[in-house]
Amino acid sequence: MKEIEKITHRIGILTSGGDAPGMNAALRAAVRTALEAGAEAVAIREGYRGLVEGGDAFRPMDWDAVGGIMHQGGTVIGTARSEAFRTREGRLQAAQNLVEHGIDCLIVIGGDGSLTAADLLHHEWTGLLAELVEGRRIAAEMAERYPRLALAGIGASIDNDMAGTDMSIGADSALHRIAEAVDGISATAASHQRTFVVEVMGRHCGYLALMSCLSTGADAVLIPEAPPAGDTWTDILPRRLRAGREAGRRDSIVIVAEGAVDSEGRPITAEQVRRVLEEKMAEEVRVTILGHVQRGGAPSAYDRLMGTLLGHAAVREVLTAAPGSEPQLIGVRHNRIIRKALDECVEATRQVTAAVEGNDFNQALELRGSSFSDTIDTVQTLLRSLPHPPSPERRRLRLAVLSSGGPAPGMNTATRAAVRIGLDEGHQMLGVHGGFRGLIDGDIEELGWMSVRGWTTAGGCELGINRTIPRGKDFYAIARTIEDLSIDGLLMIGGWSGFDSALRLTRKREAFPAFEIPIICLPATINNNLPGSELSVGADTALNAIVEAVDKIKQSAVASRRCFVVEVMGRYCGYLALMAGLASGAERVYLNEEGVTIADLEKDVEDLIASFKDGKRLGLMIRNEEANPCYTTQFMVSLFEEEGRGLFDVRQAILGHLQQGGNPSPFDRILATRLAKRSVERLIDEAEAGTAGALAIGLNNGVVEFTELETLRRHVDADLQRPKTQWWMELRPIAQFLAQPGPSGSAKTPA
Numbered sequence: 236m237k238e239i240e241k242i243t244h245r246i247g248i249l250t251s252g253g254d255a256p257g258m259n260a261a262l263r264a265a266v267r268t269a270l271e272a273g274a275e276a277v278a279i280r281e282g283y284r285g286l287v288e289g290g291d292a293f294r295p296m297d298w299d300a301v302g303g304i305m306h307q308g309g310t311v312i313g314t315a316r317s318e319a320f321r322t323r324e325g326r327l328q329a330a331q332n333l334v335e336h337g338i339d340c341l342i343v344i345g346g347d348g349s350l351t352a353a354d355l356l357h358h359e360w361t362g363l364l365a366e367l368v369e370g371r372r373i374a375a376e377m378a379e380r381y382p383r384l385a386l387a388g389i390g391a392s393i394d395n396d397m398a399g400t401d402m403s404i405g406a407d408s409a410l411h412r413i414a415e416a417v418d419g420i421s422a423t424a425a426s427h428q429r430t431f432v433v434e435v436m437g438r439h440c441g442y443l444a445l446m447s448c449l450s451t452g453a454d455a456v457l458i459p460e461a462p463p464a465g466d467t468w469t470d471i472l473p474r475r476l477r478a479g480r481e482a483g484r485r486d487s488i489v490i491v492a493e494g495a496v497d498s499e500g501r502p503i504t505a506e507q508v509r510r511v512l513e514e515k516m517a518e519e520v521r522v523t524i525l526g527h528v529q530r531g532g533a534p535s536a537y538d539r540l541m542g543t544l545l546g547h548a549a550v551r552e553v554l555t556a557a558p559g560s561e562p563q564l565i566g567v568r569h570n571r572i573i574r575k576a577l578d579e580c581v582e583a584t585r586q587v588t589a590a591v592e593g594n595d596f597n598q599a600l601e602l603r604g605s606s607f608s609d610t611i612d613t614v615q616t617l618l619r620s621l622p623h624p625p626s627p628e629r630r631r632l633r634l635a636v637l638s639s640g641g642p643a644p645g646m647n648t649a650t651r652a653a654v655r656i657g658l659d660e661g662h663q664m665l666g667v668h669g670g671f672r673g674l675i676d677g678d679i680e681e682l683g684w685m686s687v688r689g690w691t692t693a694g695g696c697e698l699g700i701n702r703t704i705p706r707g708k709d710f711y712a713i714a715r716t717i718e719d720l721s722i723d724g725l726l727m728i729g730g731w732s733g734f735d736s737a738l739r740l741t742r743k744r745e746a747f748p749a750f751e752i753p754i755i756c757l758p759a760t761i762n763n764n765l766p767g768s769e770l771s772v773g774a775d776t777a778l779n780a781i782v783e784a785v786d787k788i789k790q791s792a793v794a795s796r797r798c799f800v801v802e803v804m805g806r807y808c809g810y811l812a813l814m815a816g817l818a819s820g821a822e823r824v825y826l827n828e829e830g831v832t833i834a835d836l837e838k839d840v841e842d843l844i845a846s847f848k849d850g851k852r853l854g855l856m857i858r859n860e861e862a863n864p865c866y867t868t869q870f871m872v873s874l875f876e877e878e879g880r881g882l883f884d885v886r887q888a889i890l891g892h893l894q895q896g897g898n899p900s901p902f903d904r905i906l907a908t909r910l911a912k913r914s915v916e917r918l919i920d921e922a923e924a925g926t927a928g929a930l931a932i933g934l935n936n937g938v939v940e941f942t943e944l945e946t947l948r949r950h951v952d953a954d955l956q957r958p959k960t961q962w963w964m965e966l967r968p969i970a971q972f973l974a975q976p977g978p979s980g981s982a983k984t985p986a
């Protein structure tokens with residue numbers, strides 16, 4: 236990373252367009268990163284309207300001004316649409332205001348319109364200043380002092396329609412809102428055997444509709460980029476829903492993006508869908524338009540984290556940009572923060588919109604990228620009412636699915652996807668009850684298409700799960716089961732003990748030829764401590780559970796001066812602790828990876844005392860459950876309480892199993908489905924080719940890939956049950972400095 240020059244810069248930060256949960260996290264990180272770097276931060280309230288109006292809209296921000304805002308939805312500095320900024324005169328006034336306030340760097344957090352506007356302002360900058368000088372609105376020396384406007388954009392829009400970034404701030408939270416709503420609607424729809432049409436946001440972008448269909452197990456989805464041919468949908472849709480009912484479904488849910496069209500570009504509205512379904516299915520159909528519910532509410536853990544990382548990176552960008560360099564979009568690609576020329580991103584976004592508006596849907600899909608098209612294919616398979624009939628020329632394989640380890644939300648989602656994709660390919664799918672114990676005891680049942688109905692959204696593990704690791708005579712029993720049931724391949728969805736067990740089977744292949752079948756391990760554990768994948772299914776749900784719990788814990792302390800020590804799971808892996816610390820603004824995170832010394836604790840006590848003396852009301856320390864065997868959570872609580880000597884009190888909150896429970900988050904549902912699909916496809920390929928790979932599937936740098944279990948073995952610390960290298964450890968410095976009391980030393984507000 237480039238060093239920041241030691242000149243004082245003044246950075247303007249504005250949020251614009253529709254508000255999006257997570258904007259506050261970006262603002263907080265941007266302000267604090269700026270102050271930490273010795274720059275000044277100025278919030279420009281009400282977006283471009285404030286930029287044009289000037290005056291009070293420009294508010295200098297100190298460290299505390301952005302304390303306690305991360306959990307709030309919307310944007311605390313306001314956003315507004317501004318017609319004035321669309322005009323040259325409006326932008327002239329905006330440039331004058333920026334110069335008069337001494338702002339030489341600008342960070343715009345908003346949707347595609349806002350970022351287009353930012354790009355325009357940047358490109359017009361020299362001309363605008365010349366015009367201001369000519370019109371005697373600013374002095375020539377002033378214009379000379381600001382020859383450039385360093386600019387960075389952050390995509391923030393629940394629609395997720397900005398090209399150049401995988402995710403815009405707010406889209407994940409919106410998916411949470413939609414999933415909560417559709418899960419609720421499914422329950423009532425199933426009770427009454429009803430059909431619901433749910434309209435979600437997305438004028439030119441079907442991201443929310445498509446992902447919410449994938450993550451809720453809805454029956455059909457209509458999106459702008461993949462329209463039905465003409466009015467064929469009026470026949471296809473009722474036919475599909477009827478077939479679903481005949482196959483045993485009690486509820487039918489159709490998700491319609493607000494910008495859905497047919498191949499002629501004619502809008503398909505939720506109301507039209509309702510009328511068609513009512514007429515052709517002869518039953519009552521209800522419409523739910525989710526509207527602004529999707530924007531509201533607290534940001535998800537992902538949006539808090541991403542907002543934080545993007546806000547931080549945007550400030551680094553403007554402070555290190557070479558004179559005359561082009562403005563950049565700071566975004567996320569493959570789970571990493573990236574920068575990309577803003578004008579290219581704006582142009583690519585414009586092209587998708589133009590392709591959708593011009594009915595060039597192939598082009599629109601191509602521009603959206605291959606994973607968008609893959610998701611459409613996956614959704615189309617999963618929402619079939621019944622699988623394709625098996626082809627008579629193809630051998631029907633018998634593939635078994637089991638779960639092993641602790642329960643992780645998303646295991647059911649993965650099992651459902653695996654079963655349906657296997658069945659749709661014409662194979663038989665077997666569910667093993669109770670992990671490897673079930674394989675030892677032969678506790679296995681054949682699963683049909685409808686046996687996994689409703690599993691997309693269900694937490695826990697319907698197949699049953701435990702941590703049994705086969706030993707001694709168990710191998711013989713498992714070999715018998717595999718032979719007796721003619722199992723051709725095995726998919727293990729689970730955690731450390733599952734990976735360990737699968738590896739043990741493969742190491743016994745010489746003694747037991749029955750184990751010469753393909754075996755794939757799909758990482759599913761809230762601890763996120765498995766090798767071969769940056770993320771495990773279940774970790775995102777656990778993180779959300781922690782962040783929600785911490786929000787409540789913080790609120791419980793309004794009337795007191797209190798410090799909480801919150802213990803989170805993860806075993807020896809600090810992923811949950813660090814990410815929860817970043818997403819909730821904890822002062823301190825204790826990880827096993829870093830260890831805890833008495834000197835650390837002494838320093839923490841000193842810091843706590845200093846900041847509570849300075850007026851602080853709330854402290855938050857997050858401790859990984861295995862951070863240190865001696866300095867337990869209770870020990871830390873007693874130490875801080877004793878040393879705090881009445882200045883503040885201390886409470887512990889051991890979050891325990893609530894982190895493992897709950898319905899999977901949309902992200903975990905999507906990840907589980909993606910990984911399960913690829914796993915089953917690979918099992919089929921291997922079994923048909925007569926090979927017997929022993930592999931783990933994983934998501935690395937945004938790519939789904941397989942790694943030999945034996946190779947992974949070399950990349951782990953077996954005693955501490957975690958990978959030797961963990962990608963997320965590089966985020967520690969950001970967490971540390973964002974949580975400190977601030978350069979001014981004042982810390983009156985919670986983090």
Ligand code: ATP
Binds near residue numbers: 251252321351
């Ligand atoms: P969302 O995705 O939530 O709609 P957005 O940023 O796309 O967010 P817009 O209403 O399109 O929202 O844009 C926000 C503001 O950005 C506008 O009110 C206007 O002030 C400015 N803006 C947008 N497009 C342009 C443009 N082409 N030229 C100048 N200003 C623009």
